[in-house]
Amino acid sequence: MKLREIAAVLNATISCGAERIDDEVEMGYSSDLMSDVLTLDTDNLVLITGLVNLQAIRTAEMADIRAIVLVRNKKATDQMLELACENGMCILESPYSLFKSSGLLFQAGLKPIY
Amino acid sequence: MDPETQSMKLTFNIHGGDFTHAGQPSSEVKKVLKQLGIDGKTIKGIVIALYEAEVNVVAHAWKGTVEVEIDETKITIIVHDEGPGIPDIELAMQAGYSTASKKVREMGFGAGMGLPNMKKNTDELIIESEVDKGTTVKMINYFL
Numbered sequence: 001m002k003l004r005e006i007a008a009v010l011n012a013t014i015s016c017g018a019e020r021i022d023d024e025v026e027m028g029y030s031s032d033l034m035s036d037v038l039t040l041d042t043d044n045l046v047l048i049t050g051l052v053n054l055q056a057i058r059t060a061e062m063a064d065i066r067a068i069v070l071v072r073n074k075k076a077t078d079q080m081l082e083l084a085c086e087n088g089m090c091i092l093e094s095p096y097s098l099f100k101s102s103g104l105l106f107q108a109g110l111k112p113i114y
Numbered sequence: 115m116d117p118e119t120q121s122m123k124l125t126f127n128i129h130g131g132d133f134t135h136a137g138q139p140s141s142e143v144k145k146v147l148k149q150l151g152i153d154g155k156t157i158k159g160i161v162i163a164l165y166e167a168e169v170n171v172v173a174h175a176w177k178g179t180v181e182v183e184i185d186e187t188k189i190t191i192i193v194h195d196e197g198p199g200i201p202d203i204e205l206a207m208q209a210g211y212s213t214a215s216k217k218v219r220e221m222g223f224g225a226g227m228g229l230p231n232m233k234k235n236t237d238e239l240i241i242e243s244e245v246d247k248g249t250t251v252k253m254i255n256y257f258l
Contacts, residue, residue: 035169035227038162039234051222055169058137059222062144062165064158079134 001025001110003067003090006046009108010094010101012069016081017090025067028110030102034059040113048101050074057083069094071101121185122146128171128178130197133221136172139180140165143191150184152257159235160189160255166228167193167251173218174198175248188237191253199245207233 004021007014014021030048031037034055037047043064049056052074060068061083068084069092070076076084076091084091094101106112124146126139144161164180171178175197183190200206206213207229214224233239236253243249 032222033225033227034222035166035225035231038166038231039227043158049222053133053221055133055136055222058141058165061137062140062158062161064154 001105001108003046003092005108006067006069006105006110007092009104010069010071010092010096012092012094015076015091015093016084017067017088020066020088020090023067023090026111027113028102028105029113030098032098037065038063042113045113046105046110048098048105050098052076052080054079054083056080057087057089060084060089061087066090068092069101071096071098121183123184124180124182126180126182128168128175128180128195130172130174130176130178130195132172136168137165139168139182143182143189146184147189156255156258160191160253163232163235163239163253163255164191164193166231167191167253169223170228170249170251171195171197173214173223178248186257188254188256192250193253194248194250196248199247199249200241200243201245203241203243 025046027045032051046067047065048069050072067090073095140161147157175195178195181192209230210226212224212226218224238254240252
């Protein structure tokens with residue numbers, strides 16, 4: 001699924017990495033717990049989270065995750081955007097809840113990791 | 115890297131409670147390993163383990179250091195902290211077990227996966243700890 005489609009499904013705005021909008025991801029993972037994210041063996045995923053702090057970006061950096069959706073109408077801080085852009089990540093921001101976002105993406109064909 | 119050279123060493127300081135800078139050492143090590151041409155999968159395992167170790171120090175300890183040594187065949191990382199120590203290491207190694215404070219959990223940590231993630235991503239993991247003194251974690255990863 002392209003990040004462009006994900007943005008459309010989630011009514012999301014792009015706050016960083018617009019050049020990656022046609023990148024494809026196969027799977028999704030929704031979590032506010034970063035150590036759980038670090039257990040994943042794949043990086044072909046979009047991370048869906050309501051965690052708005054720098055460590056969400058650091059976690060993605062360590063795990064080679066290149067696309068993040070911030071849900072619940074949260075906005076990335078300037079620090080987060082700086083680090084995300086530095087690492088070539090795409091950050092999307094959606095007004096929907098974690099549950100709604102996950103449900104919509106699952107329906108649209110994004111696969112779960114487990 | 116010249117085989118005659120001993121090794122490359124990097125040192126970092128960590129301050130307890132400093133979530134703003136947590137991850138910076140891991141990020142630096144990731145860049146260095148990339149420059150050295152180490153493969154992506156190996157790098158990922160190393161930096162995840164180091165990042166988890168860093169966050170443990172920030173979340174639980176008062177302060178700590180990260181010492182990295184890279185030679186031709188392996189990377190050795192020693193994370194040493196001054197802090198409360200781990201009373202029961204076996205218990206701490208259990209997935210999901212966490213003693214993280216409310217503040218730490220609000221930051222997205224405290225899932226209790228830190229030590230299990232470190233074990234999964236290292237070739238050798240040695241943990242030594244003394245209550246009310248601190249903890250030393252030694253991690254070794256061999257390059258392919």
